[in-house]
Amino acid sequence: MELHFGIQNILFLVALGLAAYFFAKNFGKVWRNINLGKAVLRNDRPNERWALMTRVALGQSKMVKRKVVAGFFHVIVYAGFLLINIEVAEILLDGILGSHRMFRPFLGPVYDAAIHFFEILAVMVIIACLIFLWRRNVQKVDRFKELKGWAKRDGNNILYIELVLMTALLLLGAAEANIEGNGVDGWIVSSQLAPIFSGMDQGTLHAIERFAWWFHILGILAFLNYLPYSKHFHIIMAFPNVWHSKLEPAGQFTNMESVKKEVELMMDPNADPFAAPAEGDAAEEPSRFGAKDVLDLHRVQLMNAYSCTECGRCTSSCPANQTGKKLSPRKIMMDTRDRLEEVSAIVDAKGKFEEDGKSLLDDYISREEIWACTTCNACAEACPVNIDPMSIIVEMRRYLVMEESAANPALNTMMTNIENNAAPWAYAQADRANWINE
Template sequence: MISQIAFVLVLAAAIYFIQKRFGRIRKNINLGKNRDFKDQVDKRLNNVLLVAFGQKKMFKRLIPAVLHLMIYVGFLVINLEVLEFMIDGFAGTHRIFAPFLGGFYTILMNVFEFLAIAVLVSCVFFLLRRNITKVPRFFNAEMKGWPRLDGNLILFTEIILMIAILTMNATDQLLQPISDHYPTTGELFFSSLLMPLFAGLNESTLIVIERFAWWFHIVGILGFTIYITYSKHLHIILAFPNTYFAKVEPKGHVNNMPVVTNEVKSMLGLVSAESSAPPTEPGRFGAKDINDLTWNNLLAAYTCTECGRCTSECPANITGKKLSPRKIMMDTRDRLEDVGNSLEKGGPGLNDGKSLLGDYITKEEINACTNCNACVEACPVLINPLEIITELRRYVAMEESGSPASWNSMYQNIETNFAPWKFSPSDRFNWAEEKK
């Protein structure tokens, strides 16, 4: 009975913190501008199925793709067992499904154990890649401190959660012949290999270990769920909506600014009487801070798991420029969290004297982008750092007139000569007359 009460209390506390954090994240994402996503539903669903569920883009790099697939399938399948944990926790039962499912339960548990081993091995390989073979993309400037620790903590946590499952199953099998409370599960192959470690312990010690492992696993999962809301690991949930709301136009397309279209039309006298009604407050042109971006860009920032495939493909980054597409996403998220935390405490939020452009992302970074879409192509969950870079450039160009001097000359050439270079427009057709 005590354990049932404890379980309910632990679960209630976890749910409270989880919904509080997700509520905050939701509010933070809603700081962004509204945008409609009712178009091209087929393409969007297709992206969710192929890219998120199907992991299609992960397979551009085979080794991490296979390791990641193991953890992903393990996550989806092993979590089915949480259902049984919940019922047992509430009802004070033990392995409630075992007697009902019989031989199928044995198969199911063996599948879970196989996946637990696969997850464990994959996490060990990932730790080795991060810390021993030092895959370069985990060592860029933005990966110092918390981001690197975060990556290691996630892998370490997943390893000990898997060890808890196997320990639980090993001691459980030792208890089955000697205690009525433990229904038979049939032989569980991987955990039975651990049984010699616990052989010879008396019943009460085994129960303590089994119970500890059970509690460790369920509290661990709940704690981990709270942890990921502070971590890059949120992609396990947000990758699904993010692929739905990702860009479906060709990558070369830049989002239109209808506000500008209206102004340009009226300047050119192309506006009919009814549409020339005084425009509503146009707001800012481009983006200086997170609330100038559309909410899907902010969702993308929370979705980023800092794998760095974007940065490792970025021509500017490869050649030593300051720009890193991953850092653009990390900065956007950091700004969101800073603003959100401030609002949570009743602080000034967006009006704290800082902004995304300037205090988090510098002009030098956005000016280095070649719009080549390599980062967009590389992202396994369809994040688009280029959309954010373009919005920041728009703010600099149109609100600050702060583009680099040579860009200002280019604008001037287009305005006066209708070409980005200083040539006379009357010479435009000379190529047809000239000899080579």
């Protein structure tokens, strides 16, 4: 293996360093935003969490559960992204060290077989991206109709970028197949595309090969820095998001510790409600019940917002949405992320969050939306990366009930009946069995 370190390698190192710096900066900002939320302990049962992450995030087990066609092509794109990165790793090393296809001398026939596979996969990724573009823009699948503006453009941008990057990779091989002495003319797709460049002189072929090489790798570095601004950031966030999934039963209600302590105090006949705190115990700061704004949510809920793929499976599974209600679980997650970005801008400008007269509740998510939820958990069950929109809805409901006494009127009636009659119905306990006589 020969190394030819020169000006191209210096330029490559500069480009790589800049890309890594800006990505680290943007990723750090996202992680800072997530940590603006309340701390939550989600590191129990680690073996179960690792197995879940391997099955759901890495293995894509939920992608083909219901949307079989879309799931199948998504798995192709995902596999292409993962496996072709092996070739990208070689390109990075070639750019740093000044080598050319440095793995080939060591791997021999195995290398050629891998390139055959990568090229076939690249073609399949191109086909999958074209199908997705058709579904989004021509067929106009119902669950994408809700997406407008940037959300719609972003979904298309991802597919265009994938198409261009895969095409550049194949054209790189096609140009190289015509260069004398390279010995790559037998690669399955490159050999079919090679006639595009036949008849060109060697200098032109080298220039095309270098252009395709630079275009492909710079495109990947640019794409890397596009991710933090895109819903495609889920390719990174899906892994920690699934690892921090809620492992308790789906419908289990999460109690607030402060409320739980008050109830335990009321139930203990020996407790002194007026007793001073024990020595060394810090007085607990009063906190808001439930969530009015994003800073009232915990960190996993904010991570959920950055992990949302905007695929719409949650909304298409939601019975409230299907019956014409205003609720869209996807919108809940997108609104949470948008509000968090707004809060982040205030923190960047002022060093800390200062009230801006806005909140997640009412300014982004309406009360009509959160009361439309049936808490059936269909949204979380449908999500391919285990996002839990219902938990955010429940926290906003908790705020309305406990802070504003603004529960849905039907719920207020039910709770009043339970308080007065020990039952949801509006008649006394003594009359409960009257139906037997009818």
